[in-house]
Every structure is written in C-alpha cells, then in structure tokens.
Amino acid sequence: MDELSSLRQQYRELLERLERNEREFRRLGRAVWRVQEDERRRLARELHDGIGQNLTVLKHRLGQLDDALPADRVDARAALATALALCGDTLQDTRELSRLLRPPILDDLGLEAALRWLVRSQAEASGARIDLDVDSLPTLDGELQTLLFRVAQEALNNAAKHSGAAHIHVQLTTRDGGLQLRVHDDGRGCEPEQALQAGGSGLSGMRERLRLYGGVLQLRGAPGEGLRLSARVPLSPP
Ligand SMILES: Nc1ncnc2c1ncn2[C@@H]1O[C@H](COP(=O)(O)OP(=O)(O)OP(=O)(O)O)[C@@H](O)[C@H]1O
Numbered sequence: 001m002d003e004l005s006s007l008r009q010q011y012r013e014l015l016e017r018l019e020r021n022e023r024e025f026r027r028l029g030r031a032v033w034r035v036q037e038d039e040r041r042r043l044a045r046e047l048h049d050g051i052g053q054n055l056t057v058l059k060h061r062l063g064q065l066d067d068a069l070p071a072d073r074v075d076a077r078a079a080l081a082t083a084l085a086l087c088g089d090t091l092q093d094t095r096e097l098s099r100l101l102r103p104p105i106l107d108d109l110g111l112e113a114a115l116r117w118l119v120r121s122q123a124e125a126s127g128a129r130i131d132l133d134v135d136s137l138p139t140l141d142g143e144l145q146t147l148l149f150r151v152a153q154e155a156l157n158n159a160a161k162h163s164g165a166a167h168i169h170v171q172l173t174t175r176d177g178g179l180q181l182r183v184h185d186d187g188r189g190c191e192p193e194q195a196l197q198a199g200g201s202g203l204s205g206m207r208e209r210l211r212l213y214g215g216v217l218q219l220r221g222a223p224g225e226g227l228r229l230s231a232r233v234p235l236s237p238p
C-alpha cells in the first residue's frame with residue numbers, strides 16, 4: 001500500500017513538473033512573438049517616418065525642379081518625370097511595406113478595423129472578391145488581436161498566392177468562450193496534411209503560434225475543392 005501511494009505521489013509530481021514545463025514553454029514562446037512584433041512595430045515606424053519622409057521631401061524637391069525648368073528643356077523634363085514616377089512608386093511601396101510589417105490601425109483601432117483594411121487591400125491586390133463578417137466582439141487582449149490578425153494575413157496571402165480563388169470568405173465569430181476565425185476560398189485547394197508538411201513556414205508557424213495561446217488550427221479541403229481554414233482560440237489563454 002505504501003509503495004502504491006509513493007508511486008501515486010511520484011506520478012502526481014511528474015504531472016506537475018510537466019504542466020510547469022508546458023506553462024514555461026508557452027510563456028517563452030509568447031515572449032519570442034512579442035519581441036518579434038515589437039521589432040516589426042519599430043521597423044514599420046522607421047520605414048514610415050524615416051525613409052518615407054525623405055522620399056516625400058525628395059518628391060517635392062523634384063517637383064520644384066520640374067517647375068523651374070524652361071519649357072524647351074525637353075530631355076531634362078522627361079528625365080525628371082521618370083525620376084518623379086520612380087520616387088512616387090518607391091514611396092508607395094515603402095508605405096505598403098510599413099503597413100504590412102505592423103499596421104498602425106491594429107494598435108489604434110483594433111482587430112475588426114485592421115481586418116477590414118487587410119481584406120480591402122488584399123482584394124485590390126489579388127482581384128478576388130473577399131467578404132468579411134465579424135461578430136460583435138468583447139474587449140480583446142492586444143496579443144490575441146495580433147495573433148488573429150497574423151493568422152488572417154497568412155491565410156489571405158496563401159489564398160492569393162496558391163489558390164487562384166475568385167471568392168474568399170473571412171468570418172470572425174465568438175464561440176464557446178473563444179474566438180473562431182475562418183477563411184474559406186473557392187480556389188484550387190490542396191491536401192491539408194500535405195500542405196502542413198509542404199516545407200513552407202506559413203501554415204506550420206500559424207499552427208505553432210496558435211498552440212502557444214491554447215488555440216488550434218484546422219484545415220479542410222481537397223484538390224479542386226478550395227481550402228477551408230479555421231483557427232480557434234480561447235478568450236483567456238492558458
Ligand atoms: N489557400 C490555399 N489554396 C491552395 N493551396 C494552399 C493554400 N494555402 C496553402 N496551400 C498549399 O500549402 C502549402 C504550404 O503553405 P504555407 O503557407 O505553409 O507555405 P508557403 O505559402 O508555400 O510559404 P510561406 O508561407 O513560408 O511563404 C503551399 O505551398 C500550397 O501548396
């Protein structure tokens with residue numbers, strides 16, 4: 001009997017140690033993501049305020065030069081027009097990159113507004129029709145908002161890059177004390193298990209990141225039938 005209770009005790013201690021390690025693993029994993037998001041936020045701001053501002057000034061100066069040139073300097077005006085166009089494109093790319101790194105709207109207005117922006121810009125870029133439905137949401141922790149935003153961003157990137165879908169439906173619903181984000185496309189689809197093992201870091205990174213917050217990733221679909229991605233995460237992470 002003594003031996004049995006000692007075994008029970010050892011088993012309990014082992015379980016407690018496992019749970020402690022699991023909690024520590026989650027804590028460290030989330031800290032890594034936090035550092036990465038902070039770094040992205042810093043880079044995004046630097047791109048926008050540093051390079052972006054300089055390009056704005058440069059564009060303005062080129063415009064002034066153009067105004068000052070006599071009308072008969074045709075060659076010089078053509079060269080300036082090319083420089084101005086390049087400057088404008090680079091400024092646009094810089095702003096876009098800055099927003100993708102860390103959209104300020106996510107920090108300023110929250111997840112729903114950030115998803116609306118993401119859906120609009122992805123629809124413009126890919127030509128697909130993207131519908132978004134969002135339940136009325138409770139107040140969400142900042143990290144949870146970032147997590148769901150990153151999942152939606154990767155899912156929409158994948159749909160644009162791999163699916164050739166004409167229609168994508170994004171839904172964010174509250175369910176059983178948690179949140180569910182669904183991204184369904186009607187594109188060429190794939191084998192879910194193969195997609196997860198395909199060697200890309202997008203889906204597997206998404207799955208690991210969700211797991212750190214007690215969430216799960218589910219993929220359904222088949223070649224020719226589109227892909228249905230669902231990410232579920234509890235409102236209060238373990
Ligand atoms: N919406 C989709 N429709 C069809 N195939 C998809 C879709 N999403 C993912 N896949 C398939 O799953 C694979 C793995 O996706 P994953 O996001 O992990 O990697 P990736 O997009 O190829 O690269 P990365 O995300 O690292 O830039 C893709 O290469 C593609 O074959």
Ligand SMILES: [Mg+2]
Pocket residue numbers: 154157158200201202203
């Ligand atoms: Mg991907």
